[in-house]
Amino acid sequence: MQTSELLQSYLVDANTWDEMYKDASVREQYKKALDFLQQLSIDELNKKEELAKRLFMSQGITFTVYSDGEGIEKIFPFDIIPRIITAAEWDFIEKGIKQRLKALNLFLKDIYSNQFIIKDGVMPAQMIYSCPHYLREMHNFPVPYDIYVHISGIDLIRDSDGSFYILEDNLRTPSGVSYMLENREITKRIFPDLLPHNNVRSVTEYPTILHRNLMSLSPRQIYNPTIVLLTPGIYNSAYFEHTTLARMMGVELVEGKDLVVDNHKVYMKTTSGLQQVDVIYRRVDDEYLDPLVFDPGSLLGVAGIMSAYRKGNVAIVNAVGNGVADDKAIYTFVPAMIRYYLNEEPLLKNVPTYQLGKDDEREHVFKNIERMVIKKTNASGGYGMVDG
Amino acid sequence: MLSRVADSLFWMSRYMERADGILRMLKINYASSQDDIQEFSWKPVLRIFTFLKDEDAAALAKNTRAVLQFMVTDKDNPNSVLNIVTQARENGRSVQDHITKEMWQCLNDFYHTVRQERLIDQLQREDPITVLDTLIKEGLLYYGTTDVTMARGEGNSFINIGKLLERAIQSADILDIKFSDLNYELDKPADTTYWKYMLMSISGYELYLKTYRGGFEAKKVMEQIILNENFPRSVIYSVRHLHNYFSRLQNNSNSYGFNEIDFMIGKLESKIKFSTPDTIIFEGLHHFLTETKISLFEIGSTLSKNYFGHS
Numbered sequence: 301m302q303t304s305e306l307l308q309s310y311l312v313d314a315n316t317w318d319e320m321y322k323d324a325s326v327r328e329q330y331k332k333a334l335d336f337l338q339q340l341s342i343d344e345l346n347k348k349e350e351l352a353k354r355l356f357m358s359q360g361i362t363f364t365v366y367s368d369g370e371g372i373e374k375i376f377p378f379d380i381i382p383r384i385i386t387a388a389e390w391d392f393i394e395k396g397i398k399q400r401l402k403a404l405n406l407f408l409k410d411i412y413s414n415q416f417i418i419k420d421g422v423m424p425a426q427m428i429y430s431c432p433h434y435l436r437e438m439h440n441f442p443v444p445y446d447i448y449v450h451i452s453g454i455d456l457i458r459d460s461d462g463s464f465y466i467l468e469d470n471l472r473t474p475s476g477v478s479y480m481l482e483n484r485e486i487t488k489r490i491f492p493d494l495l496p497h498n499n500v501r502s503v504t505e506y507p508t509i510l511h512r513n514l515m516s517l518s519p520r521q522i523y524n525p526t527i528v529l530l531t532p533g534i535y536n537s538a539y540f541e542h543t544t545l546a547r548m549m550g551v552e553l554v555e556g557k558d559l560v561v562d563n564h565k566v567y568m569k570t571t572s573g574l575q576q577v578d579v580i581y582r583r584v585d586d587e588y589l590d591p592l593v594f595d596p597g598s599l600l601g602v603a604g605i606m607s608a609y610r611k612g613n614v615a616i617v618n619a620v621g622n623g624v625a626d627d628k629a630i631y632t633f634v635p636a637m638i639r640y641y642l643n644e645e646p647l648l649k650n651v652p653t654y655q656l657g658k659d660d661e662r663e664h665v666f667k668n669i670e671r672m673v674i675k676k677t678n679a680s681g682g683y684g685m686v687d688g
Numbered sequence: 689m690l691s692r693v694a695d696s697l698f699w700m701s702r703y704m705e706r707a708d709g710i711l712r713m714l715k716i717n718y719a720s721s722q723d724d725i726q727e728f729s730w731k732p733v734l735r736i737f738t739f740l741k742d743e744d745a746a747a748l749a750k751n752t753r754a755v756l757q758f759m760v761t762d763k764d765n766p767n768s769v770l771n772i773v774t775q776a777r778e779n780g781r782s783v784q785d786h787i788t789k790e791m792w793q794c795l796n797d798f799y800h801t802v803r804q805e806r807l808i809d810q811l812q813r814e815d816p817i818t819v820l821d822t823l824i825k826e827g828l829l830y831y832g833t834t835d836v837t838m839a840r841g842e843g844n845s846f847i848n849i850g851k852l853l854e855r856a857i858q859s860a861d862i863l864d865i866k867f868s869d870l871n872y873e874l875d876k877p878a879d880t881t882y883w884k885y886m887l888m889s890i891s892g893y894e895l896y897l898k899t900y901r902g903g904f905e906a907k908k909v910m911e912q913i914i915l916n917e918n919f920p921r922s923v924i925y926s927v928r929h930l931h932n933y934f935s936r937l938q939n940n941s942n943s944y945g946f947n948e949i950d951f952m953i954g955k956l957e958s959k960i961k962f963s964t965p966d967t968i969i970f971e972g973l974h975h976f977l978t979e980t981k982i983s984l985f986e987i988g989s990t991l992s993k994n995y996f997g998h999s
Contacts, residue, residue, distance in 0.1 A: 357800065543785055544784075547784060553785045555692065569690065571694045571842065571942070
């Protein structure tokens, strides 16, 4: 193997899965990419990283951290070495995630109606009723087409043997897809020709597919339903994503104060009067969605929106109350759910998880704390986490 | 279009126009300050573009570098270019899906440029014109990009309404304050350089030379800035085009709100159109300008009531 300046000091850790190297040889899928990278000096690679940072900054692909009363714009971490996932790997992941989401969606439908999973003794009732994100308001609620999870963010992790594990499910208002789309654009800029030469599948269809799916949910059977993306506003850390998706789909980006409910219908306030809204892709959390039903102090939501939802006059994406299904304690039951609802074996495995509520498991965790990650069961998005 | 979006587009555009006005004013006044250090004062600029008390403005008026610092990079001055551009960008940021990506990048680049720490040092020690030119160019890039890329719909109308309203108010303000320096005595012969620099600051110098022969006269300067239809910063030009862009908003659903503002703009346009330099002098220049500004402010607040009311 030829060693260029670039890789001389690169170390392969035997206990970790290395995407590019297998022992001392390069994996097949990385050969072309590596050839390309080896033509660059460290200096050139640094310049490309600088270019990437500048592009992110100038396009406003940033999030804001507030300190000393002043907002500081930060760009998203971006690894300029591409990660390659082969078609075979991707097919397997796709099947596994589809299976998992189907089961989770059936679980939500079940838990908010007949609760067979409890009655059949697969899951203890206490797991559900102790979860703060189980919303009694959603019980027997007619969710359109019984779809609860329209958009999900399933986190994956790779073990040292290369197999994929589910790290956690995000079924409430997951974000990240716009960074994937923008990363792809930046990659095109800093590595010209690399993508077409490697036969990389395109991701540009995403906004169109999302738009089509949102249109199909409209309660009014009309040619051009009004779809909006509901954001908490410009101070939300994912605001860039909200505005990017709205732009790419050509739909209206609204804040709670732009909407009003009249006679169980949702309208937006426009320069030419009120216009009825059919589908709301919301990025506002459940608890802030409707001050009449949830947190009465919330200014981010819309008073009366839940009643319009219940009447079937508006579709809300994702459905309300999904937090019960991506709870970290419920997570341990997902393989059982797949067996129970689908009568299939789970394709993607869970990361081994212990419940601190059980004496023997807690003891095991505390003994091996340096190798554990502890998560709050009802939190999401990396909050409430402790690394051992 | 959402009322909130219309509101943000309107203000984004007003702030950009204001930033442009401030920067041009600073550039030409700086040049003027190099001509005549003894007599030159920054007071008119501070009166037009800040809310400083008279004694604070007087304290600052002779210190060129301090004025530049205060007007460009000062974080605590709400009317500094830094804060004005930040406002424009924040407004643009909240309506990114209604402006083109190119426009958003212009706003964003302008913002990052004006925030650079080294500007403070450059304004203090180096040639300020270089700094001001860099910033003016950022603004021009925004104007051009808007013109070339922005779809000709409702959003574009609100952007132009904001720009032209701001420009009309600025031109009236500049004229009023420059003439108040002369106690509104229009026949009093003033220093040629006084008018020359003032016209240059609003890009009206060449047009003046081509239109009027025989040197600078206060009355002719006033005529150009209020009544010249070909001068893009004249009050009549701004109001006429404001009317144009506003009339594009007409539709069936908000005819009451539309008619109210259409009447106000039409009335103002007619008043200016059927004025001559002599009737303005007869009415009193200060009175005429004050009335014009009041009408413009009323148009702004009625727009806000009839089109932007969303909370």
